Amino acid sequence: MSETGPEVETQEAPADSDNELEGLYGLTDDLVHDIRLAAQEERREDIPSLVADLHAADLADLLEHLGSSDRSVVIQTIGDKLDAEVVSYLDVTVREDVLDLLNTGQLAAVVTELESDDAIDLLEDMDEADQKELLEAMPAGDRVLFEEALAWPEDSAGRLMRREVVAVPAVWTVGETIDYMRSDTELPDDFYYLIVVDPVHQPLGMMPLSRMLRTKRPVLITDIMDEEFRPIPVTMDQEDVAFLFRQYGLIETPVIDESGRLVGVITVDDVVNVIEEEHEEDMMRLAGMGEDDYYSAVVATTRARFSWLLLNLATAILASFVIAMFDAAIEKVVALAILMPIVASMGGNAGTQTLTVTVRALATRELTTSRALRAVVKESMVGLINGILFALVMGAVGWFWFGSPAIGGVLAAAMVLNLLVAGLAGTLIPLALDHWGADPAIASAVFLTTITDVVGFFCFLGLGAWILL
C-alpha cells in the first residue's frame, strides 16, 4: 500500500485482492481452465463433477467465460439438470446463445421454475415469436401470470416485481400470523417484510419480520406495523424505483395498481441489478457506445461501434471544414497548425469533466430542472476561471516557443473562449437532452466535442488570421 502521489491513488491491498476472494468466490481461474480442457478434449463425463459445487451465479460466470463451442458442450452435458437460476444470472448476449441450445420444453420448464421477476426478466428479452411459443408450452396458470406482467411497460416496476407476496389481513394478531405462516407451504423462499392489507387488498403497512419475532403473540399487527412506507405504482420507471430504494435504504416495498391494490413486491436484490444496468448504460453512452459489448463477438462489436464512430467522423469532418476556411493563414503561419490541437483538446477535456458531473447529477436526481441555472452558472464560472489560468500558461508557451507575443495572445484568447464554451456546452447539452425526454448521456460526448472542436478551431484560426496576417 504505497501512495505514489496525490492524484494516483493505489487500491488497498492490491496484490492479494484476488486471493482474498478465494473460497468465497466459487469460480477460480484453475477451474475454468480444467473445464475448458475437458470440453475441448471431449471428456464429457468429467464435466458434471467439476461444475457440481458451483453456485448458480458462478456457473453463469463460467458459461460467460467459455467460447461458444465449449459452452455448448457444457450445456449438453448438464442437460435437463441445468438450474433455471443459472439462466437468469447470464449476461443478455450469452443468454441468447444458451437459450438457443435448449428446446421449447426444456425452456418452459426453466421459466416455470423461476420466481416471477426472474422469469419475466428472461421472457422480455426474447423475440416475439420465441416468446409466444414458450408461453404456449407453459401451464395455463403460469401463462396468464406472465402475459399480465409482460403487459406492463418495459423497464417498469411491473416487470421488476415479484408476484408472490406475503399479505396478511389487518385484523390478525402476531400469533395468528405466525400460525398462518407455519401452515402455508406456498410462501416464497425469502422475504423480509409482511404486507398488511385491508379487505380490498390495499396495503396499510409494512411489518418487518424482526419486529414480528420480538413481539408477543396477542399483539395486533396493526399496532406494531410501519405505517410510513412507500407503495410504488406498477407503471413507475425502474430508474425511479432504484432512486427510492437508494434514497430511503429500502429492502422491500409493495407495488400497487392504479386502484391502490397490492399486486407485488420489489426487493433490493433486483434493484441492485437495475442500479448496475443504469450505471453501465451511463458509462457506455458517455463513451459513445450503445451498450456494453464485452461478451459480444468481434463482428457484432465492430458493427455496433462502427455506427458510433461514423457519427464521430461526420463531426470531425465538420471541424476540418472549419480548418479549411483558414488554409491561407496556415500556409503563412504554420505555428497555427501546430498549436490548434491544443485549444481543441483542452476544450474537449474540460467539457468532458463538466459533462460527466452533470450526467451523473441528473442520474442521481441531485440536479433537477429547477436547479439547472445554478449548475450552468457554476460550470461556466469554473470554465472561465480555468480558461483565464490556462490562457496565461499557454500565452507564455506560445510566445516563447514561436518568439511571437501575438501568437501567445491569440492562443490565450482562444483558450478562454473555448473553456467557457466547454462549461456551457457540458451542462446545457445533457440538460437539454433530459428536458426533451432523452437519456442525458446519449450522444452528449459527440455533441460536446463537436462544439469544442469547431469553436476551438474557429476562434484560434480566426483570431490568428485576423491578427497575424
Next chain:
Amino acid sequence: MSETGPEVETQEAPADSDNELEGLYGLTDDLVHDIRLAAQEERREDIPSLVADLHAADLADLLEHLGSSDRSVVIQTIGDKLDAEVVSYLDVTVREDVLDLLNTGQLAAVVTELESDDAIDLLEDMDEADQKELLEAMPAGDRVLFEEALAWPEDSAGRLMRREVVAVPAVWTVGETIDYMRSDTELPDDFYYLIVVDPVHQPLGMMPLSRMLRTKRPVLITDIMDEEFRPIPVTMDQEDVAFLFRQYGLIETPVIDESGRLVGVITVDDVVNVIEEEHEEDMMRLAGMGEDDYYSAVVATTRARFSWLLLNLATAILASFVIAMFDAAIEKVVALAILMPIVASMGGNAGTQTLTVTVRALATRELTTSRALRAVVKESMVGLINGILFALVMGAVGWFWFGSPAIGGVLAAAMVLNLLVAGLAGTLIPLALDHWGADPAIASAVFLTTITDVVGFFCFLGLGAWILL
C-alpha cells in the same frame, strides 16, 4: 414515447417522470423554494414546521441543495433536534460544512446515536484532530468500539460492518430463539437473518427470519439454518464485498476476524452505497477528475480540475511537438493540417470505447489477468477491422476533397494504424494499471489520448511528408 431512431433511445414516460415520484419523494422543488425564502427573509420560526415531515434522507437532500448561508440558518433553527441520521445521508463536501456548525458536544451526541456503521462512516472522513476531540467527548464504551473500528483499514469490511449482531447459540430451538428475541430489548432495529454461532463465537450458519417464522417451536435451529453462507474477512476491501453481494444476491452476511470469530454483519443497504461510490469514482476518473465535485464550491472545483487539465495540457503539447516535426510538409501541403485532426479524433474515440469496456469489465471482475489476452486480441481485431472500414471511407473523402489519390491513401493508412493502436492501448493501459495495483480508471483516458494523438499525427504527417513531398 417516440422512437427517434435506432441509436437515440427515449426514456419511458419522460414527461411525467418527476410527477410519478410525487408523494413518494418527500422533497419537492416548491418546498425547497419555501424553505430558502424563509431562511433568506429571516422567518426562522416557520422553518421547523416546514421540515417536520421530511425523512432524514430528504432533509439531507435539502441541506445539500441550499447555499451555505441558508444552510446554516436551517441548521441553527433545528439545533439539537437535528436527527443524527440526516448527517449520515449527507454528501461528504456538505457534511463537512454542517459538522462545522455543531459544537463537539452536539457532534458527540449525533455520533453516539447512530448505528455503528453509519457512525464510522462519519468519523473516518474527519481530520485527525477533530476525530480525536470527538472521540474524547464520547462515553468510554462507545469510544473503544469506534477506536477498534477505525483501526481496520480504510475501505475494508471492518469499516462497513455493523457491530450490533443478533447471534444465537447452535443448541437452541426455534421456540427458545423467539423467546430470547422477545425478551432482549437491546437488539438492532432492522435485521433479516440470525447468525448461528458455536461456543467460541464462530458462525455456523445463517437463519433467515422468514424461515424461523414458518417453523414449529420445538425444531432445532441447526436443522433449518443455511449452512452455505459467505463469511467475509474483516480486512476484505469493500469492492470485493460489493462483488460478493452482487454475485450472490446477498442481503446480509457475517464478518469474521482472523480467528474466524463473528465480529459484525454487513447489510445490503450499505453495499448499495459502496456500489454507488465505486461507480461514481470510475466515471469521474475516466473523465479526468479526482472525484465528483457537484457540491463543491467554484474555487475548489476549479482548483481540482486545473491539475487534471494541466496533465492534459502537457500531453497536448507533446502532440504539438510531433506536428512541429513536420512543419515543412504542412507549409507545402496544407491539406495535411486540415485532415490531421480527423485521424487523431477517430483514434481517441475508438480508444475511449475500448477503454470504457475494459475498465468496466475489470470493475465487475468479468475481466481478470488470465483472460487478459483474449480481451486484447478481440479489441485489436475490432480496431483493425474498423480501421480498414474507415480507411476506405476516409481514403475516398481525402481523394475527392483534395483531388489527390495520394492524400487519400495516406489518410487511409494512418487510419488503420491509429485504430489498431487505439484497440491495443485501450486494453493494455487499464490492464497494466490494474496489474500494478492502481485503479484502472485513473489517468487512463489521458494516457490513451496521448498515444492516439501522437501516433495519429506521427503516422499521418510522417507518411504524408514521405509520399507527398
